[in-house]
Amino acid sequence: MFRPRIETKESLAGYFLRLVEQNCLSGASELLQVLRQRDTPPSRPSLLPQFGVYALDVVANVLGRTTEEFELHCRPLDSLTGRTRKVQYLGLKWPLSIFRNKCRAWCPECMASNSIHRADWDLRLVTTCLTHRCHLVERCLDCGQAISWQNSRLDACRCGMRLSQVIALPLDIGDGRWVPDIADDADRLMRTLIFDIIGFPRNIGKL
Numbered sequence: 650m651f652r653p654r655i656e657t658k659e660s661l662a663g664y665f666l667r668l669v670e671q672n673c674l675s676g677a678s679e680l681l682q683v684l685r686q687r688d689t690p691p692s693r694p695s696l697l698p699q700f701g702v703y704a705l706d707v708v709a710n711v712l713g714r715t716t717e718e719f720e721l722h723c724r725p726l727d728s729l730t731g732r733t734r735k736v737q738y739l740g741l742k743w744p745l746s747i748f749r750n751k752c753r754a755w756c757p758e759c760m761a762s763n764s765i766h767r768a769d770w771d772l773r774l775v776t777t778c779l780t781h782r783c784h785l786v787e788r789c790l791d792c793g794q795a796i797s798w799q800n801s802r803l804d805a806c807r808c809g810m811r812l813s814q815v816i817a818l819p820l821d822i823g824d825g826r827w828v829p830d831i832a833d834d835a836d837r838l839m840r841t842l843i844f845d846i847i848g849f850p851r852n853i854g855k856l
């Protein structure tokens with residue numbers, strides 16, 4: 650099995666999709682079988698909002714890596730269900746609603762240049778890529794569906810469209826100049842709040 654290192658800015662769920670790709674597996678559910686992640690009664694909360702992951706030490710063992718490597722990217726849940734469900738990450742608790750836990754958002758140009766799904770795209774408050782000055786894409790431009798974690802490939806919608814090849818809406822488009830300015834400023838404010846003031850997630854560093 651090909652066992653790449655998880656990258657600092659990579660989402661753990663995205664890393665799992667990369668493992669699926671690089672090991673020619675059929676999808677996330679086959680990978681989770683390979684990683685021996687099975688829920689056994691009584692049900693336990695998944696460590697990841699996106700996939701059923703229950704034991705990082707087993708994941709690390711199968712992949713020949715260290716548990717600590719994955720703990721930096723992990724978001725253990727402290728309860729199973731409900732609107733008040735929280736995600737504990739790096740010692741701080743967050744509402745589950747802060748994460749894009751069902752469907753993905755991405756910057757096509759980032760995806761094209763470095764085939765990983767970045768961790769900051771998993772935060773709902775992050776809506777733009779400041780490197781490429783574009784809005785993150787949240788739907789397949791071919792079939793119109795949201796890109797679910799369960800049914801997508803790392804760089805493809807279930808319909809086959811490559812995520813890295815879509816054209817994202819640039820921040821600077823439009824006749825109303827204040828709209829992109831506000832979007833840009835709001836995004837910077839959120840990033841400052843999340844990454845600099847609150848310090849989340851510390852392992853991702855400056856984005």
Ligand SMILES: [Zn+2]
Pocket residue numbers: 756757758759760778779780781
């Ligand atoms: Zn980008």
Ligand SMILES: [Zn+2]
Pocket residue numbers: 789790791792793794806807808809810
């Ligand atoms: Zn599609």
